[in-house]
Amino acid sequence: MSSARDDDAALVEAHERLLSGRTIGKAVRGPIQSSWRRCNSMGLTADRLQAAYTADVDIGGKLTYVARPVLDRLETRLAGVPATIFLTDERARLLQRRAGEPSLNRRLESLQLAPGFGIPEELVGTNGIGTALVMTGPAFVCGREHFADAWSGLACAGAPVRDPFSGQVLGVLDLTCMHLDADPTMADIVAEAARSIEERLLDGVSARERALLETYRSARGVGVGQSGSPMERLGPRDRRVLEERATELISSGRTGFAEVRLSHGRAAVLLSRPIGHWSGVSGFSVEAAFPGEGIFPLLAQGSPDTGSPDTGPGVPRFPTPRPAIVSAPQPRTPAVPADQWLLAVGEPGIGQLALRARQRLGLIADAGFRIGTTLDVSRTAEELTEVVVPRFADFAAVDLPDCVLLGEEPIRVDGPLRRTAIRGTHEGAHLYSVDDVITFHPSMPQAQALATGEPVREPRLSEAPGWIAHDPVRGSKILSAGVHSLIAVPMLARGTVLGVVSFYRSKASGSFEEDDLVLAEELVGRAAVCVDNARRFTREQTMALMLQRSMLPSGMPAQHAVEVAHRYLPAKAGVRGDWFDVIPLSGARVALVVGDIVGHGMHAAATMGRLRTAVHNFSALDLATDEILTQLDDLVIRFDLDDQRAGKADGGIAGASCLYAVYDPSTRRCTLGRAGHPPPAVVLPDGTVDFPHMPVAPPLGVGGLPFETVDVELPEGSLVVLYTDGLIAHLGQCDLDRGFAHLLRILAQAARTPEEVCEALGALLPADPSDDIAVLVARTRALDASQFASWDLPSDPAVVSRVRADVDEQLAEWELGDLGFTTALVVSELVTNAIRYGAEPIQLRLLQDSTLICEVADGSSIAPRMRRAHTTDENGRGLFLVAQLAQRWGTRYTASGKVIWAEQPLPGRSVQ
Template sequence: MSRDGTGGAVPPSDSGEPSEVTEGGREHAYRPSDEERCRILDQLPVPVAYFGRDQLLALANRAAAESVARPAESLVGLLPGEIEPGLYMEGGQGLVEAIERVLRTGQGELYETQLVMEGSEHIRQAAMSPVRNAAGEVEGVSVVTLDTTDQFWARRRLALLNKASMRIGSTLDVGRTAEELAELAVEDFADFVTVDLLSEVVAGDEARSVLHRDSISFHRAAQCSVLEGCPESIVAVGETHAYDSDSVVGRTLIKGEPARMVLDEVALRRWRTIEPVRSQSMRDHKIHSVMVVPLRARGVILGTTLFCRHRTPGAFGAADLQLAAELVSRAAVCVDNARRYTRERATALALQRSLLPRRAARQKAVEVTARYLPNTDGAGIGGDWFDVIPLSGARVALVVGDVVGHGLHASATMGRLRTAVRTLADVDLAPDELLTQLDDLALTLDREQPADGPEGGQVAGATCLYAVYDPATGHCTMARAGHPEPVLTRPGGSAEQLRLPPGPPLGVGGLPFESAEFELPEDSRLALYTDGLIESVGRDTGQALAELRDLLGRPAHSLDEVCDTVMETLVPEHANDDVALLLARTRRLDADHYASWDLPSDPAVVADARRRVTAQLAVWGLDDAVFTTELVVSELVTNAIRYGGDPIRLRLIRDTALICEVFDGSSTAPHLRRARMFDEGGRGLLLVASLTERWGTRYTGTGKAIWAEQPLTGVEDPGPA
């Protein structure tokens, strides 16, 4: 007799069957028999199976038998995962270990596996629960199986897209982005993947429309396979190939929509870039399923991606096509970003290189060599520059500068400052005066930028070092605006850092610049550089300067050798700043190229000056220049006597041109003017300007010098830098 919840007896039912009272007081007058329980179990739409202590199948309902396409009676007595004695379902071997664990531990377990039956793949999740007897001992395991294929692929799709967002586009390199797409796809759902980009995309140019093309030219950017060496492809990475516009790929590109297809060997041969393969395993695998997905970003076709299967038995489905389309769509944006970066970087580098000197200046005062290395971060361009500017009197100006920041704005600002330096150098300003004018320009450029804009204030902090070397005297005058001091290596090999008066960076304003003068022996090496050479992360600047002096002091056969040694030693592989290095070996004018005479302030001396010049030109073998030079000397010496003052000195220099200079003690500069018909004077400078290639005035410590240059034939061009 049973008892209810209060301990009272439960009366038997009128039918004689056992009865039961629930907590709510309702009677259950009926219990199903074992036969009925089996019928109920058999009609459940969910596969259910029972394994005994011996881990052999004792019971399976109809849904379980149908899931493996076998009669239920033939499954009884088989081990988990077997469909015939000794024959396991692909992916079902792990069920044995899972059921053994449940029998041993008495704890339920969820087991998910990918089963392949008759060419179709299903993801099944088995809920395994221990079955206990009346004594509480585990006597078997019940297994309820659910088909979770849709949920599995949804999770896998989300996981793949999440992985794609982290792995694709890790660099701004078109080729590497294509490789990341191919590698990721092969890991998850394809056996062979190719990524072909339009040839212009690889070069960083805008992609042209694929419409109205007879054939579409592609560059194989990447390919990846589950087989080593990508034997599926007859096109190597880096090669160019083409598809006809009426081919499967061509039509897919023109439509701009992904497509999938099942191929036989004959159809596969039409692709001309892939072919059937024989795997290294015992079974032959041939490409049987292909998806073609255009790489499309911002409405423009950039290329195409092919996904192939040969080892995986199942063909690509609609879900695979949707997943591939989303994957390629994300990769296409990254490819387009990399393409834009490639184009912008190439444009910026072209701009910067066009602003730097491409040929050695025509001068003989110094032997020059230089190196420029852009940074490897960001756009790879900055505001470092160097220049060699010929000046009057065979002198030369050496310039090195650095604009803070990187990018197009820094390069454009560098170009403006470099042009300004050349313009100011052309009027022969002293180094300190030139930097003062350059500082004013930097302030003007700053004011032109909006204060709250991304480019505001970027000129402030630009640095510059300006040096003028005179080969006639060996004197070098320098001034700096916040720039590192140069290093001088004397002929004996001792290297020292020249101490220059400190000057504020350009664009600060309000502070003066000062010059310092040094006498440089012939064959000295002067090194001018930007801070990127000695400043880098994790390196002490003082130690880097000491190493630079040591490298510059070592004997070398050429300036190129010194430059290469310095750059290879001091510049890290991944430089985070631009580096500019300018080396100049000094020369001196000897008696064969230089003549000078002090003249009294007497008009009678003009004829004597002409005779001296004529005699000197005869020594130099420049008889053709005698007539013009006599006229120039007459005019310049006469002007110095009439309008200038003592001391008066005439200097003749044979360099890349024939230079005539007249010094006087006055600071009043002459002006070129056109004389009227009845004027008695005013034609001298006009005559000088007409007879010579160029002329000008520069100021000295004691007055001024008026100079004029005549071209000389037969003088060799120093050639490229």
């Protein structure tokens, strides 16, 4: 049967979102999300994972010997089912592989799933065995829930096998089949078999329990073990609930009733009563009865001082929201009716050990689930305190240096620490609060733990003078509040001390014992790795953000074509590659650019910088809009090829988009081109808002397809709004159509200046968006007719002298007579070149902007070259002369030829 959890499309999308640093979403189960994040934080990649072989694996050891009968029965039970049984040790190394059809075995062997190979989560990613060990609990992983691509065709259900008394995980039992054959009940089958192995482990040390069972059987007679009991009809989960509750009853050492709620609205009543053996072994038995199947005969037996069957504390009252134990003083052993069913026997001391072991394992398992769900240092510290309070301590505090919070590498943690997280069962403990800066005195347990790297226990704080001497006033208040015991544990990860964690207990709990140190160290160790991962992520994000900011425009360049304003919001989850630019061009034109690099982190920021530099270089060559996009497309393809040749697993560009617009204020025309980018919005002076129709083009890096452009005439005062897809995604809550409609409404209502438009959009944007958002708003200006003059010229050298006179007259009209001599020389050289080497039509144009621009256009596409003429050369000095007289000069190509231009500064004028 196909698993109900299998939603390939959603899982694939979520996996890609994880690898690109975006939010996974709700399509993935919580345990799988946690495992994916662990794998991603350890640097695993989905396409390069390999099991590790260890020669010294104890394949025929105790665990294998004890589990053999259980594996035999399970193999018989699964005869004909295309599934394989695995048994591993505590390090995820395979000990046994049973059954499995040939095709499945070939698939498993290709993944190196054979005895001796280890498949922990840190090597091969999310899987039933490795993930079960990390979680110290059952794990079910199906299809695309596997982190590794090679494992996506499998379904795995794993359950840990524990020592029944110490609670230590000895190994994992796993059931694996093909993804299409998966069934979620696999988890129940594996859990049941794992418990059977644990029971066999118990057989070697449970002679005392067997003595108690003998006494119980003698009291029960023939009623014990008969077939058809309700116990046999219970599901695995209900049995587990009853067994855990029975352990609690035995460990309490009290006689009484307990009501236990089961699935599907059912309930059971458990009776705990003392039993003893002639050898002196004494303990308790726990029996189960079910409503309508023996409960009232059980209650009718009664016990001294427990009340009648219908009233009194001995009667469970259905439905009770939580089970409650009702104790009675030493009842007589009643004659047991045959419709009660034995659930467990044991001694209180051993039961308490088992109960405490189970509680500790549960706490560690919860820590694996709940700590490290984010890559935020402060939040990870808070998660640690949430897990341990109140189950392990009444108060917990995490103190870290500021360098860790900022993502830096702590060299020595011996100075002030900042309280990063604190949690308690109640207020008024007088402990330091969050954000308080603390300097621990050398005599304090926290300082000793940091200095030695070992946990320190103070079972009685009232007798710890060093702790009180640190702050006598606060210390007295803390003791008065009932806090009496402390464990300080250094937070160590990868050999680095990150901070210290303090666990406190108050009068409501007993003092910390010696074995609590081990549990505290285990909990802090797990949290330390998560904190260090978050610290490293913070450092990388900070460095990437610094790199990105250094590559984004620090200010807008001087130009007169448009009035601009911009906004840039970096993503909370990591630096992306969004960017924007304003590039002055020849002829008083300006280029407006926005782009987006898919991905996050240093690679995306560096790629963004490379593309932005390339755009500047291509723009300096005065290339056409479609040609610039073509060159960028080729460049991205080369980036990918270089990364592939370098063998970078995480290299390459997953996708890049760009929108390039060129506005000419002399013609009021805007040329637009895009590569996989959303179109700009245009707001006309009358308030009309629209998205110009632009040809659709693939993102950069696809190659093989041409880029097309569109020309739009814009009245003076029009607004051109360029943006990245993060804006539309946020406005539309991931619905693009709704996002575009929302943007149109905002622009229709916004004021007319670019800054006011940015303010209106910024008011709707979050402080920490899920994706980068870049917005560039430009309001167009136009050159007045009086600011430029043009002449159509014949291809006749005699016209040059007349043109010089016309230019002198025009400069006098503009009150620029001081530039007459140099401008006449520039015009003479450019017009002469066009007549000699160009083709008709020939046109001269002068523009008075922030500079004086001289342009000569002709119908030839052959560009002149500047060279150094020798003494005997008669030609070759014209462009050299122009370069000396002009501030800048260059050539740009048009659809009908070329334009050679030169700019001269205007004395005493600046850009407005």
